[in-house]
Amino acid sequence: MKILAAMSGGVDSAVAAARAVEAGHEVVGVHLALSRMPGTLRTGARGCCTIEDSMDAQRAANIIGIPYYVWDFSERFKLDVVDDFIAEYSAGRTPNPCMRCNERIKFAALLEKALDLGFDAVATGHYASIRTDDDGNRELHRAADWAKDQSYVLGVLTAEQLAHSMFPLGATPSKAEVRAEAAERGFSVATKPDSHDICFIPDGDTRGWLADRVGAEAGVILERDGSVVGSHDGAAAFTVGQRKGLHLGVPSPDGRPRFVLEVRPSSNTVVVGPKEALDLAVVAGSKYSWAGRAPADPHTEFACHVQIRAHADPVPAVAVLRDGELVIRPDMPLNGVAPGQTAVLYLGTRVLGQCTIDRTVSAVALPVS
Amino acid sequence: MSVYLDHAATTPMLPAAIAAYTTALSLVGNPSSIHSQGQNAKRMLEEARERVAESLGCDPIEIVFTSGGTEAVNLAVKGLYWARNAGGTHPRILVPRGEHHATIDTVEWLERHAGAVIEWVPIDELGRVRLNALARLLEEHDDVALVTLLWANNEVGTVQPVAEVAALAARHGVPVHSDAISAYRHVSIDFAATNLAALSVSAHKIGGPQGIGALVLNRSAVVVPLIHGGGQQRDVRSGTQDVPAAISFGVAAQHPVSSFAPLRDRLIAGVRTAVPSAVLRGDPDSVARLDNNVHFTFPGCEGDSLLFLLDSAGVSVSTGSACRAGIPEASHVLLGMGLSEVDARGALRVTVGHSTTDADIDTFLEALPQAVARASRAGLSDRDVTLRPVGVGVSGIDA
Numbered sequence: 096m097k098i099l100a101a102m103s104g105g106v107d108s109a110v111a112a113a114r115a116v117e118a119g120h121e122v123v124g125v126h127l128a129l130s131r132m133p134g135t136l137r138t139g140a141r142g143c144c145t146i147e148d149s150m151d152a153q154r155a156a157n158i159i160g161i162p163y164y165v166w167d168f169s170e171r172f173k174l175d176v177v178d179d180f181i182a183e184y185s186a187g188r189t190p191n192p193c194m195r196c197n198e199r200i201k202f203a204a205l206l207e208k209a210l211d212l213g214f215d216a217v218a219t220g221h222y223a224s225i226r227t228d229d230d231g232n233r234e235l236h237r238a239a240d241w242a243k244d245q246s247y248v249l250g251v252l253t254a255e256q257l258a259h260s261m262f263p264l265g266a267t268p269s270k271a272e273v274r275a276e277a278a279e280r281g282f283s284v285a286t287k288p289d290s291h292d293i294c295f296i297p298d299g300d301t302r303g304w305l306a307d308r309v310g311a312e313a314g315v316i317l318e319r320d321g322s323v324v325g326s327h328d329g330a331a332a333f334t335v336g337q338r339k340g341l342h343l344g345v346p347s348p349d350g351r352p353r354f355v356l357e358v359r360p361s362s363n364t365v366v367v368g369p370k371e372a373l374d375l376a377v378v379a380g381s382k383y384s385w386a387g388r389a390p391a392d393p394h395t396e397f398a399c400h401v402q403i404r405a406h407a408d409p410v411p412a413v414a415v416l417r418d419g420e421l422v423i424r425p426d427m428p429l430n431g432v433a434p435g436q437t438a439v440l441y442l443g444t445r446v447l448g449q450c451t452i453d454r455t456v457s458a459v460a461l462p463v464s
Numbered sequence: 465m466s467v468y469l470d471h472a473a474t475t476p477m478l479p480a481a482i483a484a485y486t487t488a489l490s491l492v493g494n495p496s497s498i499h500s501q502g503q504n505a506k507r508m509l510e511e512a513r514e515r516v517a518e519s520l521g522c523d524p525i526e527i528v529f530t531s532g533g534t535e536a537v538n539l540a541v542k543g544l545y546w547a548r549n550a551g552g553t554h555p556r557i558l559v560p561r562g563e564h565h566a567t568i569d570t571v572e573w574l575e576r577h578a579g580a581v582i583e584w585v586p587i588d589e590l591g592r593v594r595l596n597a598l599a600r601l602l603e604e605h606d607d608v609a610l611v612t613l614l615w616a617n618n619e620v621g622t623v624q625p626v627a628e629v630a631a632l633a634a635r636h637g638v639p640v641h642s643d644a645i646s647a648y649r650h651v652s653i654d655f656a657a658t659n660l661a662a663l664s665v666s667a668h669k670i671g672g673p674q675g676i677g678a679l680v681l682n683r684s685a686v687v688v689p690l691i692h693g694g695g696q697q698r699d700v701r702s703g704t705q706d707v708p709a710a711i712s713f714g715v716a717a718q719h720p721v722s723s724f725a726p727l728r729d730r731l732i733a734g735v736r737t738a739v740p741s742a743v744l745r746g747d748p749d750s751v752a753r754l755d756n757n758v759h760f761t762f763p764g765c766e767g768d769s770l771l772f773l774l775d776s777a778g779v780s781v782s783t784g785s786a787c788r789a790g791i792p793e794a795s796h797v798l799l800g801m802g803l804s805e806v807d808a809r810g811a812l813r814v815t816v817g818h819s820t821t822d823a824d825i826d827t828f829l830e831a832l833p834q835a836v837a838r839a840s841r842a843g844l845s846d847r848d849v850t851l852r853p854v855g856v857g858v859s860g861i862d863a
Binding site: 123128131162164165166167207208211212213 | 768769771772773775776792793838839841842843
């Protein structure tokens with residue numbers, strides 16, 4: 096097959112590209128330019144988007160012996176990922192920009208361009224596996240190494256996208272093996288640090304970056320019963336589940352710490368309460384998708400596991416499609432989930448689908464005061 | 465077998481220039497040394513300087529060898545600016561839009577760090593500087609340090625009215641620098657006849673080696689040097705001179721000039737036939753356009769898609785615009801000419817040179833229609849994608 100290897104300049108995508116070549120495919124390396132004004136040198140824990148990263152990717156492509164190009168997706172990235180990130184936070188939600196990038200850039204804008212230009216699939220360095228079931232349907236599964244598993248951030252991929260995706264690292268027992276393989280292949284990036292931070296926030300200071308863009312106005316912090324317990328410099332800077340940085344003037348009646356339960360940008364208020372009030376009995380979302388084959392009857396409750404963060408533990412749950420909404424009821428309450436987060440459903444190792452959480456039901460009723 | 469049609473980026477070294485270069489590499493002698501080896505190196509260096517001077521119609525003493533075109537432009541623009549604005553009296557620099565980044569980045573640096581005031585002179589839809597606008601600026605301001613402009617645009621090939629600009633500026637006593645890097649050996653340059661203070665050229669664009677260029681600096685022009693130490697070359701550009709590269713440059717400068725216009729015109733006609741929607745950019749007039757330059761925009765296509773597809777088909781061309789570490793951006797030249805960003809993104813520059821054959825052009829013209837069809841399907845990178853429908857209830861196979 097003719098494969099486009101998306102190369103960020105990191106170790107994973109370099110090894111993935113090399114493996115695609117060894118599997119007998121015709122491979123071309125492409126680095127995505129996601130910023131019109133990239134930094135020159137890598138800083139902190141960011142693993143992409145500087146000129147140095149682009150050069151790292153090119154050097155790996157040179158060693159593999161494949162052609163290498165840089166394609167500009169900066170406009171699309173700004174609209175679909177950066178602006179979306181700001182808009183979501185402004186609306187009091189907590190988005191995952193990496194998922195958004197997978198959904199709209201890597202496996203959409205890039206994949207579609209690749210298909211139009213004559214490629215059969217896009218290969219990336221994600222830790223996840225694609226399998227084909229007995230009927231020939233493509234399935235997305237967790238990577239062999241659960242510690243590195245990235246199937247969560249790929250949960251947005253649909254059957255059509257999975258049909259044209261390739262994850263050569265999925266079966267690798269551990270990241271250490273990928274690094275060893277990179278060193279053996281002579282890649283300069285073999286020891287390059289993993290990236291953790293959001294790639295478009297240069298110094299990793301998400302809150303400061305957002306404050307500059309969302310606009311911050313002072314407001315009040317409320318208890319669930321409406322009593323004012325403090326003030327803040329801008330509601331959008333808060334995340335559900337947050338405990339630190341509240342600076343509450345009024346101690347809680349029981350003396351226990353309080354957590355952010357809700358952010359209400361429309362009234363510029365933040366609602367706080369005890370930890371157990373973060374427990375959710377139901378999460379639901381009207382924007383959902385199936386990763387390949389959908390359940391036989393999604394309108395009847397089906398058993399699955401739900402995962403609400405990239406590295407959270409999966410929780411047993413039942414889910415159902417009801418009135419255009421994917422409703423997920425975990426067996427035990429989910430803690431600290433913010434609207435905007437993605438709930439990914441699993442059947443064993445297989446990713447079943449996902450929804451963006453836009454409605455939640457607390458497991459704990461408001462105490463009668 | 466790959467076809468190379470990006471001679472404006474760099475052109476293969478001429479066999480005679482390679483021979484002279486490799487022979488010179490085995491010589492020993494610093495041209496600043498007093499002993500006989502040093503004198504021999506100096507003799508060969510000065511012969512090379514004479515050859516380059518002859519090709520540009522200037523005196524040998526007016527040739528200052530540099531590490532390349534970019535250094536020459538920096539030395540001219542910064543050097544003239546610093547000298548003219550020594551007392552803060554002449555901070556203004558007149559620059560047409562659509563200049564090469566060697567100039568743009570240099571004047572913008574002067575603006576940020578040295579108090580320069582930049583006047584961007586408009587260009588017309590063919591990429592040519594608007595003389596009346598330039599004349600008006602010269603009338604309005606008596607604090608102009610210099611005018612700098614391309615001899616011919618490196619992207620779209622439009623030849624600039626350098627002599628008229630130099631004459632205009634001379635009436636106001638303002639020095640003019642011209643970046644002739646893309647024009648050198650494609651148009652006739654007679655430095656002595658043009659009234660220029662300075663002119664930049666580069667060896668690797670004419671079949672010489674990479675890593676050497678020259679600033680032609682009029683005897684009367686005063687520049688503040690960028691590099692200090694040793695006082696070589698009129699105290700303007702210190703440092704041991706690269707004798708083998710200069711020798712090779714001299715050989716390339718003496719190579720007989722042949723017109724590439726027939727190849728260029730075959731290409732232009734061929735593209736128009738193969739892809740009727742393509743739009744020729746730059747001046748269509750044969751003599752007002754560089755004889756090696758073909759530049760088209762292809763509506764609805766991304767230049768980098770075209771470049772990739774043609775490269776896959778074994779044809780090397782360029783999008784023409786500047787890249788920062790290969791990151792493509794819409795050409796500021798085309799934007800300056802009034803194109804929309806969308807139109808500017810579909811640009812392809814095809815440039816011929818001494819090794820170009822008719823068969824090369826055939827290969828390119830055969831590969832072009834399919835590349836355009838495919839690139840057109842792939843469209844522009846900021847378009848909405850249809851692969852994943854946006855909205856509520858995105859379904860899989862049978863939900």
